[in-house]
Amino acid sequence: MFGSAIRNIIKSSQNAAKFEAICAQCRHIRANRSIQSEADTIKSIDVATKPNDKELEPAPEHSSAVALDFGSREAHVPSFNLAAYVNSSSTLQQLVSLGVDLHSIERRKGLGEFVLRLDFEKNIKPCLSFLADQGIAPDDFGKMVTKNPLLFKEDLDDLQTRVEYLKSKRFSDEARQRIFTQNPFWLMFSTKRVDRRLGYFQKEFRLSGHDLRLMATKEPNLITYNMEHLRKSVFTLREEMGFSARELQSLIVRKPRLMMIRPDDLVERFSYIHKDMGLPHSQIVQCAELLASREFRLRERHEFLKLLGRAQYDPQKDLYISPRTIVLGNNFYFVRNVAKSDLETFDLFLKTR
Amino acid sequence: MALTKVYDATTVFRHLNGVLNVYKPAGMKVGHVRSAVLSNICKGLNELKQRDPRRLPENRPLLGTGTAADSVLHNIATSTDLSDDVLSTGPRYMPEDIRCAAVASLGQHTSGVLLLGINKGLRQSSRIQKNRPVRVYHITGRMGTATENHLPDTHITARSNHKHVSAERISGLAASMQASHQRKMYELCGVDLQTQAAYELACKGLIRPADNSLPVIYGIKLIHFERPYFTLELHSINETQEYLAALVHDMALELRTVAHCSQLRCIRHSHFDVTDSLLRHGWHLPGIVKNLRQQREILREHPQMLEQERVELHA
Numbered sequence: 180m181f182g183s184a185i186r187n188i189i190k191s192s193q194n195a196a197k198f199e200a201i202c203a204q205c206r207h208i209r210a211n212r213s214i215q216s217e218a219d220t221i222k223s224i225d226v227a228t229k230p231n232d233k234e235l236e237p238a239p240e241h242s243s244a245v246a247l248d249f250g251s252r253e254a255h256v257p258s259f260n261l262a263a264y265v266n267s268s269s270t271l272q273q274l275v276s277l278g279v280d281l282h283s284i285e286r287r288k289g290l291g292e293f294v295l296r297l298d299f300e301k302n303i304k305p306c307l308s309f310l311a312d313q314g315i316a317p318d319d320f321g322k323m324v325t326k327n328p329l330l331f332k333e334d335l336d337d338l339q340t341r342v343e344y345l346k347s348k349r350f351s352d353e354a355r356q357r358i359f360t361q362n363p364f365w366l367m368f369s370t371k372r373v374d375r376r377l378g379y380f381q382k383e384f385r386l387s388g389h390d391l392r393l394m395a396t397k398e399p400n401l402i403t404y405n406m407e408h409l410r411k412s413v414f415t416l417r418e419e420m421g422f423s424a425r426e427l428q429s430l431i432v433r434k435p436r437l438m439m440i441r442p443d444d445l446v447e448r449f450s451y452i453h454k455d456m457g458l459p460h461s462q463i464v465q466c467a468e469l470l471a472s473r474e475f476r477l478r479e480r481h482e483f484l485k486l487l488g489r490a491q492y493d494p495q496k497d498l499y500i501s502p503r504t505i506v507l508g509n510n511f512y513f514v515r516n517v518a519k520s521d522l523e524t525f526d527l528f529l530k531t532r
Numbered sequence: 533m534a535l536t537k538v539y540d541a542t543t544v545f546r547h548l549n550g551v552l553n554v555y556k557p558a559g560m561k562v563g564h565v566r567s568a569v570l571s572n573i574c575k576g577l578n579e580l581k582q583r584d585p586r587r588l589p590e591n592r593p594l595l596g597t598g599t600a601a602d603s604v605l606h607n608i609a610t611s612t613d614l615s616d617d618v619l620s621t622g623p624r625y626m627p628e629d630i631r632c633a634a635v636a637s638l639g640q641h642t643s644g645v646l647l648l649g650i651n652k653g654l655r656q657s658s659r660i661q662k663n664r665p666v667r668v669y670h671i672t673g674r675m676g677t678a679t680e681n682h683l684p685d686t687h688i689t690a691r692s693n694h695k696h697v698s699a700e701r702i703s704g705l706a707a708s709m710q711a712s713h714q715r716k717m718y719e720l721c722g723v724d725l726q727t728q729a730a731y732e733l734a735c736k737g738l739i740r741p742a743d744n745s746l747p748v749i750y751g752i753k754l755i756h757f758e759r760p761y762f763t764l765e766l767h768s769i770n771e772t773q774e775y776l777a778a779l780v781h782d783m784a785l786e787l788r789t790v791a792h793c794s795q796l797r798c799i800r801h802s803h804f805d806v807t808d809s810l811l812r813h814g815w816h817l818p819g820i821v822k823n824l825r826q827q828r829e830i831l832r833e834h835p836q837m838l839e840q841e842r843v844e845l846h847a
Contacts, residue, residue, distance in 0.1 A: 262620040266588070266613065275619050282622030475557065510813045529811050530555060531797075532643060 261285045261294065270299040277307075278321025284328055294328050302331045309335055310359065313342060314352055319360045327363035337369075344370040348377070349388070354396040362399035376402050383413060384428045398435035408439070415442040420449050426464045434467035448474050456481050458492055458502060466503040480505050483528050484518055541580040541624065544817070548573070548630070549652035550824040551660070551831065555809040558643040558795070562634050565646060569815055570627040576817025577625040585616040635661050635801070639773025641683050644669075644798030645809050650824070656831065656838060663840040664740050664769050665802030666750065671793060673780040675760040678790035682777035694789040699757040705786055706752040706764065713749040714738070720746060740769060747771040749779075761794065803834045 258264065261281040265271045274294070275281065285291035297303055307320060315323075324330070345355050358365055365373070380402075381391050395402055401409070416422055416437070422430060431438060437445065452458050452469050456477075463469060469477065484490040484500065491498050504517045514525045538544055556565050588611045614620060635647035635657045645667075649657025675694040680686040720741060723730045733739060741748050749768045756763035766776070777793040784791030799806045808830070810823045831837060 260621070262615040265615040265617070265620045271620070272614055275614055275617055279619065280622075281620045475559070526811055530806050530809070532558065532795075 261291055264295060268295070270297055270303070271295075273299045273303070274324065277324065278318075279328075280321070280325040283325055290328055293332070297328075297331055305335055306331050306333075306338075309338055313359060314356050315359055323360060323363040327367065330363055330366060333367060338366055341366055341368070341370055341373070344373065348392070350392055350396070354392060357396055358399040362403060364403045365399055368403055373402060376406070379406075384431060385424065386428065386432070390428070390432050394432050394435045397432075398439070401435050401438060404439055411442050412438040412440070412445065415445055419446055420453075420460075422460060422464070426460055430464050430467050430470075433464075434471050437467065437470055440471070444474070445470065448472070448477065451477060456490070456492065456502070462492070462502065466501070468506050469502055472506040476506065479529060479532070480513060480518075482532075483520075483525060486528060487518060487520060489518065539581045541577045541582055544580060544821065545577060545625065548650060548821070548824070550650060551635070551653045551657055551804075551827045552648040552650055552820060552824055553801075553804045553809045553827050554646050554648060554815065554823075555806065555811050556638055556643055556646040557812055558641050558797075561640050562637050562646065566632055566634065566648065567627065569648065569820070570630055570632055572815045573630060573817055573820060574623065574625045574627055576820075578623045580817075582618065582624050584612075585618075586613040587611050588613045633657060636667070638798060639796070641685070641793075642669075642773050642796040642798060644796075645801045645804055645806050646798075647801055647804055653824075659838045660802065663837060664744065665837060666767050666769055666800075667771070667798055667802075668800040669764075669766045669768070669771075669776065670755070670795075670797045670799055671764045671766055671776055671780060672795040672797075673762050673764070673784065673791045674794040675762065675784060675787075675789050675791040677792060678781065678784075679792040681774070682781045682792050683773075684792060684794050690790045692790045694760055694787075694791075697759075697787050697789055699754060699762075701787060702757065702762055702783075703754040705783060706754050709783070710749070710752045713752075717741075717748050717750075720748070744770045747775050802837055803830050 261271060261284070265275060265281070271281065271294070281294070284294055310320065310323070311317065342355065345358070350358070368376075377391060377395065380386060380394065381388075386394065416427055416430070419442075448470055449463075451474055452463060453460075458469075481490060484505070489498065489500060491500055492502050493499065494501075500517060505513070507513070507517070510525065511522060514520050514522050518525070552569070554565060554569060556562065618624065630651060631654055632648055632650050633654055635649060638644065638646055647657060647660070649655075674684075675697060676691060677688050678690040678692075679688055717739065718725060718730060718734060721730075721733060721739065723733060738750055747768060747770045749766065749771070751765070751767040753765045754762060755765045764780075766779075768776075773796060776796060780791055780793045797806075804827065808823070808826050810819055814820075814823075
């Protein structure tokens, strides 16, 4: 009797100690919650991510146990690159047979470890079959994964949503395939973010839906590019170079890549084309390739034509040379077909500069 | 020896030694030229036939799940070492694998002959450098405007009239500057000009400096005059771009006008001429290998570029 009573007392005291600890935690959590509710904007995001975190946290340990299918002793041997593990890991071997360049993956921070934790059957295969369902040729998988292995981290439902979003924006099948193969980072962006960016371009340049789709398909990297940089380039194109709204519209639909070039370089090229070559804005818009070509190339070709007396870019007059052909092709093509001269003369000319 | 076509990257790499003569464009730094040349070499080498991945050792302990469908076991059976595959180790040749150094540097605005020693050619290139060969420049000055650092890319600081400057006056000044520079050359030798030793030194002709601390000019000549531009041909050792630009500026001040240097072009470095140099569109592996061979011929014809015994100036 007495013993059991003591036991009960001890139990209850232990329980009380437990309860105390739990209560303290609860209080702590409540306090945290109250702080969150004050910062109400962050709260919704936090709540959404919390369960995810809980799910993710044990996952890497588990997957590492699966993915590193060599002995646990070898797993602790440090290595400088992924190549050390290729012979023992079937996942890495599968990636290599897909044509993934492990060397360029491991040079980027944290990606090597991420790839090592992947399991082919569990993480990679569903994603690849999803991509195959989108009509992407299996030959491109290697290139895509090399560019962005983090694609395997994304939830398949999210990816499906993003594809559906593009479908709803009436991107054709070919356009979507091109977008995903050219820029695997596109699928990492949430639909909200992509929508915001597409909206930015549409508003900024007053593009029609067709033109916007054309632009995004021509240069898919543009949509996921650094927004700060894009704003700077747009400012440069509009304010520093003085293209009108209509000219700007056709310029960027023709050559969306212009916005990804460093603004300083762009201004330098423009000033050479506009001032030294004497082309007006309207003609530059016609041949957007000129702005996409490096300045030294323009300079040596234009000056060679000037030396030959063939630098005549006015279509109204005789012996017109289209500015577009200047930047076309390699030096041999240029010298033979545009300058109608020979390569020795061109070489001699270049050596006087 | 019969000539055969080479498709093998290792063979090409083994023979990639010597001195390379590239035409450095103006506005490009030497380091930039160097990295462009090296990356083009590597690109070319990586496109050639590579060696196969290694084989695995025979008695390798089997790690893996042990099931028949296990691809690890399957791959071990084929016994190629996948860790040696190009995809996992990265490209076989990288720019860091090739040793390369410029014989003498050129400034950013200078164009023209730039000698690069590649791999075992580094020995030759450093010896050429120690011999202090003459470099020949064509320098174009533009009269009427002076700029901050005497080169065309900075702010204009002064303008002046240049109607009174004629070709005769420039060449007269060039001759007198050449004389005074040659006098300075003997003074730099450290001998008293009124001694027998100085006389014997002078009998040998022009002499070269022992170290690379001070620029020495051996000849200045006006070769072209077209107002407002004038072109000088200049032979010198240990010069820098800034020194040459300042020289043009000082000459113009002597001529009672101002000028800046609109173009600097190195047309010859010892026996390495601008006609043999490799232009930017030729910076690919076949062009580079061909150029290395040409420069090797030149070095063979003029062995004194590597072994210089005498103090007096030859070529």
